[in-house]
Amino acid sequence: MIVTIDGVAASGKSSVASGVARALNIPYLSSGLLYRAATWAALSQRLPLTDAAPLLSLLNRWEADGTPLTLRPLPQGNEIWVGEQNVTDLLHTTEVDAHVSAAAQLPELRAWVDAQLHRISPPFVAEGRDMGTAVFPQAQAKFYLEASARVRAQRRVQERPQDLESVEAALRLRDERDARQSAPAPDAVHIDTGSGTLEQIIAQVLSHLPAPPTE
Numbered sequence: 001m002i003v004t005i006d007g008v009a010a011s012g013k014s015s016v017a018s019g020v021a022r023a024l025n026i027p028y029l030s031s032g033l034l035y036r037a038a039t040w041a042a043l044s045q046r047l048p049l050t051d052a053a054p055l056l057s058l059l060n061r062w063e064a065d066g067t068p069l070t071l072r073p074l075p076q077g078n079e080i081w082v083g084e085q086n087v088t089d090l091l092h093t094t095e096v097d098a099h100v101s102a103a104a105q106l107p108e109l110r111a112w113v114d115a116q117l118h119r120i121s122p123p124f125v126a127e128g129r130d131m132g133t134a135v136f137p138q139a140q141a142k143f144y145l146e147a148s149a150r151v152r153a154q155r156r157v158q159e160r161p162q163d164l165e166s167v168e169a170a171l172r173l174r175d176e177r178d179a180r181q182s183a184p185a186p187d188a189v190h191i192d193t194g195s196g197t198l199e200q201i202i203a204q205v206l207s208h209l210p211a212p213p214t215e
């Protein structure tokens with residue numbers, strides 16, 4: 001089984017996907033971490049984000065050298081490793097936020113991310129922007145999370161203390177930059193995550209799914 005959870009920045013995708021996956025005792029995949037990791041790699045090597053070739057060359061060289069950039073969908077949460085280095089904590093920064101949308105516009109990088117995701121065997125929950133459309137259109141259940149920019153900004157500043165107005169403006173800008181790949185699947189169930197607690201939203205998603213088999 002594949003469950004997809006798409007939505008705009010800070011709508012609750014990772015938290016809801018994690019809770020749903022835990023309830024179903026299956027992994028969840030955070031596609032956004034792969035875009036963040038590729039962006040971090042480009043920034044760390046001072047590569048341009050207007051042309052995919054240097055970045056793809058770097059990612060392919062790391063794989064050939066035996067130190068691939070990989071997504072590890074662990075029970076305690078998704079991690080990104082480059083060889084034996086866990087780089088997850090370097091990926092949710094204002095600098096990566098400011099550049100990731102540019103990277104995500106590169107078709108060759110999108111194909112690279114999709115290839116990483118397609119290596120993983122179901123069952124799983126996959127969260128991002130285009131999981132239910134481009135990457136896993138065959139998913140058995142699809143959800144699209146929404147919340148007002150203000151609600152999302154209030155949540156973000158709980159994680160990274162910053163000026164609320166500037167965080168809201170940055171989220172709105174990223175929504176615009178990501179719009180091309182962020183359309184909901186026609187068969188996705190839309191959920192306003194501003195309408196309830198995280199636990200209530202997780203329960204709402206689970207209510208649309210078949211109950212896991214009893215032991």
Ligand SMILES: Nc1ncnc2c1ncn2[C@@H]1O[C@H](COP(=O)(O)OP(=O)(O)O)[C@@H](O)[C@H]1O
Nearest residue numbers: 009010011012013014015155193196197198201
């Ligand atoms: N329904 C909710 N009510 C309150 N807080 C939420 C809810 N959903 C998510 N959050 C919180 O909002 C923040 C952003 O959620 P996250 O899952 O990281 O969003 P995304 O993956 O879409 O960027 C996190 O701190 C998370 O705990």
Ligand SMILES: Nc1ccn([C@H]2C[C@H](O)[C@@H](COP(=O)(O)OP(=O)(O)O)O2)c(=O)n1
Nearest residue numbers: 008009010031032035100104128129130178
């Ligand atoms: N499937 C995806 C996932 C993320 N992206 C892009 C769009 C986002 O701005 C960045 C980062 O995604 P991420 O889900 O980590 O972003 P948020 O947690 O919602 O802030 O990557 C994408 O284009 N396609």
